[in-house]
Amino acid sequence: MRGILILGLLAGLLSACQAIPSAQAPQRSSVARSTAVITPNPAVRACLADLGAKSAAFTPLPDQYYGAGCSTVGTVKLAALKSDRAELALAGLGPVTCPLAESLAGWARYGVDRAAQQILGSPLVRIETMGSYSCRNIAGSPRRSAHATGNAIDVSGFVLADGRHITIAGNWADQSPQVQRFFEAIRQSACKRFGTVLTPAYNAAHHDHLHLEMSSRAFCK
Template sequence: MNRRAVLWLIAIPLITGVIAVSWQQGWLRPPPAYDPFAPLHLHDRPTFVTAWKLLRLSRPEDCRAALATSQLQTLPVSDREMTAECRLEHAVRVGATGSETGLRFNASFLASCPLAVAWAMFERHALQPLAQQHFGARVTQLHHLGSYACRNVRGGTRRSEHARANAFDLAALTLSDGKRISLSGHWRGRDAAATPEAAFLRDLRDGACRFFRTVLGPDYNAAHADHLHLDMGGFSICR
């Protein structure tokens, strides 16, 4: 064995050991927002690892820890089962006046823990920034069509994510200057440049896709003509 090979045999374990110790001590750790192993904190700026962290919310302990970093006012809800396919597990009730950024909902709603976390991140990092970007105003009120409903997907035989309070339907919102924007009144077909409101709603749809697994709007089908369907189910769709 030549001298170079011997040196490599010695150096590789040493380098590996130094890296391992440095990682363990936190010397080489990236900032938490970029560290895939760091807990999800809702106030961290979203990065390329955020989607991976959101997937980890399927573990109740990780989800509860993430939700505790938000300002969303929630109350835990007892697990319950209406049928084998309609059940609440680790769910919370989000208060009508207890949003992440101070806006008001038209009504409180039930949400699975992952849905509540995704909503809080969407509200802080997409909804409010986009309202400021497009209109120079904040969202003060939000009208939704509910979350929990023991039913199938419309026109299908598969249970909806609503049957687990794992979906939320956003229909309209009101800005701090009094402007009201609704999916039914402002989507304007497929022309994203038709009006400022239409452009905003499309950006809102795209922003939601950063935090929710499934986002369906008026371009998807007639059943979603008046709302954005947001859920944390198993399918990754943004339409």
């Protein structure tokens, strides 16, 4: 009888021990999602100062690590950019790394707005996007996308001051020579400013947007 009692106690202790790891599991995943606010390192601080000097309106975001290779480190939330004469609105944009925001500011002002004025006869007022940060892989690949670190933006369209709405999905194959010249001008400007630029000419996954990515690999199609 005593032996059975001891065995019962041992079994109870063992099941209690086994219960500990599963009880801790949710805490581990909540640690992986924790938010850590850090002072920006000197490179990020210098970039933020440059971005402010370019008259971009933005808020620096706290660094976050989501696990599985996904993070937003040294990123900002862009509220608006400036063209030569006006403010440029942005739609659909999430966190972007500071160097990417800087390249976007230069492209919007010197690439897109000037091409819109010179080729289409109306200034740019708004850039529409399909987002930036997204914890995902490159389509059809086991590798993490630059979107998983806020290092890429998908641009889907442009609104001009005269009300024209030009989209990648609707106008990339437009027969109008002006629209074709506009797209070629902004593509060339993007290729100078971003490491990787993917357009509908690259593959079907990009039929409705321009993928603009900061990378050391120069690839433009």
